[in-house]
Amino acid sequence: MSDASPLQESADPPPPRETPEEQVSYLRAGYSLKSWFFTTDHKRIAILYMVAIMFFFVVGGAAAVLMRLDLATPSADLLTSDGYNRAFTMHGVIMVWFFLIPSIPTTFGNFLIPLMIGARDLAFPRLNLLSWYIYVIAGFFTLYSLVAGGVDTGWTFYTPLSTMFANGHVMAALSAVFIVGFSSILTGLNFIVTVHKLRAPGMTWGRLPLFIWSHYATSLVLLLATPVLSITLVLLAAERMLGVGIFDPALGGDPLLYQHLFWFYSHPAVYIMLLPAMGVVSELVAAAAHKQVFGYWFIAYSSMAIAALGFLVWGHHMFVSGQSMYASAIFSLLSVAVAVPSAIKVYNWTATFYKGSVSFDPAFLFAMSFIGLFVIGGMTGLMLAMLAVDVHLHDTYFVVAHFHYIMVGGTVSAFFGALHFWWPKITGRDYTKMWGGLTAVLIFGGFNMTFFPQFLLGYLGMPRRYHSYDPEFQVLHLLSSAGASILAVGYMLPVFYLGWSLRWGKPAETNPWGATGLEWTVPSPPPKHNFEEVPVVVEGPYHYPLKHPASRD
Amino acid sequence: MSAQIRTFALVWLALILLLAMTVAAAFLPLGPAKPFVSIAIAIAKASLIFWFFMHLREDTGLLRLAAVGGALWLLILLLLMSSDLLTRT
Numbered sequence: 001m002s003d004a005s006p007l008q009e010s011a012d013p014p015p016p017r018e019t020p021e022e023q024v025s026y027l028r029a030g031y032s033l034k035s036w037f038f039t040t041d042h043k044r045i046a047i048l049y050m051v052a053i054m055f056f057f058v059v060g061g062a063a064a065v066l067m068r069l070d071l072a073t074p075s076a077d078l079l080t081s082d083g084y085n086r087a088f089t090m091h092g093v094i095m096v097w098f099f100l101i102p103s104i105p106t107t108f109g110n111f112l113i114p115l116m117i118g119a120r121d122l123a124f125p126r127l128n129l130l131s132w133y134i135y136v137i138a139g140f141f142t143l144y145s146l147v148a149g150g151v152d153t154g155w156t157f158y159t160p161l162s163t164m165f166a167n168g169h170v171m172a173a174l175s176a177v178f179i180v181g182f183s184s185i186l187t188g189l190n191f192i193v194t195v196h197k198l199r200a201p202g203m204t205w206g207r208l209p210l211f212i213w214s215h216y217a218t219s220l221v222l223l224l225a226t227p228v229l230s231i232t233l234v235l236l237a238a239e240r241m242l243g244v245g246i247f248d249p250a251l252g253g254d255p256l257l258y259q260h261l262f263w264f265y266s267h268p269a270v271y272i273m274l275l276p277a278m279g280v281v282s283e284l285v286a287a288a289a290h291k292q293v294f295g296y297w298f299i300a301y302s303s304m305a306i307a308a309l310g311f312l313v314w315g316h317h318m319f320v321s322g323q324s325m326y327a328s329a330i331f332s333l334l335s336v337a338v339a340v341p342s343a344i345k346v347y348n349w350t351a352t353f354y355k356g357s358v359s360f361d362p363a364f365l366f367a368m369s370f371i372g373l374f375v376i377g378g379m380t381g382l383m384l385a386m387l388a389v390d391v392h393l394h395d396t397y398f399v400v401a402h403f404h405y406i407m408v409g410g411t412v413s414a415f416f417g418a419l420h421f422w423w424p425k426i427t428g429r430d431y432t433k434m435w436g437g438l439t440a441v442l443i444f445g446g447f448n449m450t451f452f453p454q455f456l457l458g459y460l461g462m463p464r465r466y467h468s469y470d471p472e473f474q475v476l477h478l479l480s481s482a483g484a485s486i487l488a489v490g491y492m493l494p495v496f497y498l499g500w501s502l503r504w505g506k507p508a509e510t511n512p513w514g515a516t517g518l519e520w521t522v523p524s525p526p527p528k529h530n531f532e533e534v535p536v537v538v539e540g541p542y543h544y545p546l547k548h549p550a551s552r553d
Numbered sequence: 554m555s556a557q558i559r560t561f562a563l564v565w566l567a568l569i570l571l572l573a574m575t576v577a578a579a580f581l582p583l584g585p586a587k588p589f590v591s592i593a594i595a596i597a598k599a600s601l602i603f604w605f606f607m608h609l610r611e612d613t614g615l616l617r618l619a620a621v622g623g624a625l626w627l628l629i630l631l632l633l634m635s636s637d638l639l640t641r642t
Contacts, residue, residue, distance in 0.1 A: 196615075224622070224623070224626045228630065254638075256637065257634075260630075260634045260637065261630075264630050264634075311626065311629055312629065312633065314633075315633065315636075315637065318637075322641075323637045323641075324636070324637050324638075324640040324641040324642065325640075325642075326636060326637075326640040327633070327636040327637035327640060330633070330636055331633075
């Protein structure tokens with residue numbers, strides 16, 4: 001952004017305690033606890049979700065800290081073996097179901113979908129609040145299983161370990177995951193109906209921001225996949241509690257049936273995490289380049305293609321499980337196919353920068369982090385989809401590194417990018433951009449230092465889920481642990497400068513980035529009912545250049 | 554209203570009849586065709602429930618499409634799962 005940017009700090013005068021926009025905003029529409037806990041305003045529910053998921057991000061992160069500390073030395077000197085099992089299980093369960101899956105949809109999706117399509121709220125505001133309460137109830141089950149002693153099955157709850165041998169609090173953790181599924185289903189349903197029914201006049205499907213397209217695709221996956229997980233967990237509980245033979249061969253069951261059912265949900269779940277992140281990146285890239293997105297329909301339809309193809313690849317988790325070679329070959333082929341729409345997105349984002357007027361705002365840095373890390377994560381995914389290569393790499397740190405590049409390098413980078421991009425809109429205050437940029441660089445560097453050595457470790461034969469290892473692996477493990485400490489600093493920094501901005505930040509303009517989109521036409525922070533008058537949309541999204549003081553055109 | 558109740562009663566009777574067929578088919582010497590017969594009867598039952606009890610016959614095309622989508626996804630699950638189950642050695 002140029003020197004005339006409103007986000008550039010100037011020394012004086014001190015920012016006002018409360019701006020006129022803030023006085024009539026959703027943030028000031030009631031101060032009581034009741035006005036927050038019984039709100040049906042999608043913006044306040046987004047804030048409730050934000051607080052809840054950040055809490056679980058910290059809890060899940062704490063488990064990761066324990067693991068990385070333990071792995072700094074080859075011997076098992078911090079955690080017991082059982083304790084280590086419980087640490088990685090809780091890390092997985094909490095990060096997958098209580099952070100990554102709800103992360104972007106329930107916070108930025110909740111906040112932005114009505115604003116972006118010109119609606120005053122989601123289609124079912126009470127259902128939206130209910131989904132938050134369901135999430136919180138499920139969260140209590142998770143916390144119970146954690147403080148009661150944890151679970152040692154791994155986040156995948158594989159049978160027969162989870163049904164016959166595991167003696168942790170499997171049922172509490174299962175209940176938590178079962179319950180939180182309903183929160184996902186309600187959110188997905190709400191978004192689909194909202195996008196179909198509440199678009200402003202003139203907001204045709206071809207004028208939807210790509211953020212909306214990707215959330216629409218995500219919602220379809222949420223709705224189609226989550227019930228399968230719920231039923232699978234009920235079957236698991238029936239076998240563990242009542243001895244009904246479903247997965248146990250001794251009782252006439254099939255252990256691979258569990259893996260099929262579980263991954264029918266859990267592979268699409270990766271796209272539940274990733275598609276909203278891709279939607280965020282599409283917005284950030286267009287705003288940073290100040291250009292029409294290259295290949296709008298390619299990006300929109302590739303979201304839908306990923307949502308559909310994502311359901312056809314689950315068997316690649318089972319190449320060495322005893323699945324038939326015929327099925328493995330089919331799943332290998334289909335897994336390669338799902339890379340095509342993902343690559344289309346990457347090429348289109350990159351092409352958008354061509355002849356763009358690129359700004360180096362924090363949001364842009366996070367978007368670039370996403371693209372780079374997602375490419376590495378995706379390409380290593382293709383390697384793992386090769387049957388012969390997978391025999392060597394299966395259940396090694398290579399796999400751990402691969403999916404962390406997708407989920408942390410991808411989704412979490414996009415989450416922080418979204419936070420830095422829409423923070424002025426959500427809170428009405430600007431933060432110091434220098435700190436945002438520093439955080440983006442720290443997270444990018446720390447992330448690579450943490451997870452790149454794990455590719456090497458895995459290739460050299462270090463299996464995942466072990467906490468004592470051969471001394472020859474220590475250098476790489478130590479690098480990884482050191483990187484994790486940098487990553488942790490990067491994740492903690494925003495607490496300070498974003499927190500600072502709430503009280504001392506300069507009031508944000510309506511459109512601080514000079515970006516297109518209906519959310520940038522309402523005051524920052526938005527009033528309780530979003531739009532004074534229902535907007536009428538007359539042009540497509542990303543209609544740059546903008547006649548705006550902050551526009552670089 | 555009475556016509557609607559009559560329809561529902563008829564559908565219920567048809568479902569009971571199909572249930573009787575399921576039970577009867579279990580005792581018939583059908584050999585390897587047995588699971589296919591059971592599944593065919595089950596599909597007939599499910600279709601009646603979707604069409605009448607879940608009111609799909611009164612709904613718009615979009616809602617019917619959503620229901621077909623659900624069925625299609627179930628088919629994906631069963632089809633790709635059987636690619637493993639039927640070819641395991």
